[in-house]
Amino acid sequence: MNRSLAMIACIVLTFTCTRAISKESANSCPLHAAAAADNAAAIEKLLSEGAELDARDRSGSTALLVATRANSVHAARALIEAGANVNAQDNIHDSAYLYAGARGHLDILKMTLAHGADLKSTNRYGGTALIPAAERGHVETVRTLVEAGVDVDHVNNLGWTALLEAIILGRGGEQHQRIVDILLAAGASPYIADREGVSPLQHARSRGYREIEKALLDAGAR
Structure with missing residues (x-):
């Protein structure tokens, strides 16, 4: 693959992670995969290489929401400390804050509360x-x-x-x-x-x- 094609492939992948709507976020977006695996080191590396912090998959989930669903505390901490939006809602109105509260993921919930959780935000119900x-x-x-x-x-x-x-x-x-x-x-x-x-x-x-x-x-x- 020549350099131009490689650049195009990179742009397409970035666009897919940011705009596309995918149930398989971990497979399509490296940052989401690292979040699901609770791999804080990989998250820090990807962000240092320019990965978009609040990129979304097909479900509208950010990497932080993926980490929250998995109760991946280390990944969530790395993302939140990097400035991830704790109130970003997916296609069914879940956010890291709302999901952590609903599921009793207390460590992540406390992190979202310390980083701007919108207490008035509401879920799909x-x-x-x-x-x-x-x-x-x-x-x-x-x-x-x-x-x-x-x-x-x-x-x-x-x-x-x-x-x-x-x-x-x-x-x-x-x-x-x-x-x-x-x-x-x-x-x-x-x-x-x-x-x-x-x-x-x-x-x-x-x-x-x-x-x-x-x-x-x-x-x-x-």
């Missing part, structure tokens, strides 16, 4: 990072997001707050009991009902979640 974290029982993630200042009474497109989602989609066990306690202590309203007018207390009672019911009553729910 219109929910903040706090709502899926509460649903999935990620106690320390919920605590971290509450302490960061995420709106505890934000209502998503389903008409649910984090408190409602912790009760409706949770299992009523110790993790969700602790999450309810954290939310209530942070000022979450025990009165905000779902779209059908069913309150958090009614949902807890109908599911037999006695500890959560007690916590709601102690917070003034009626």
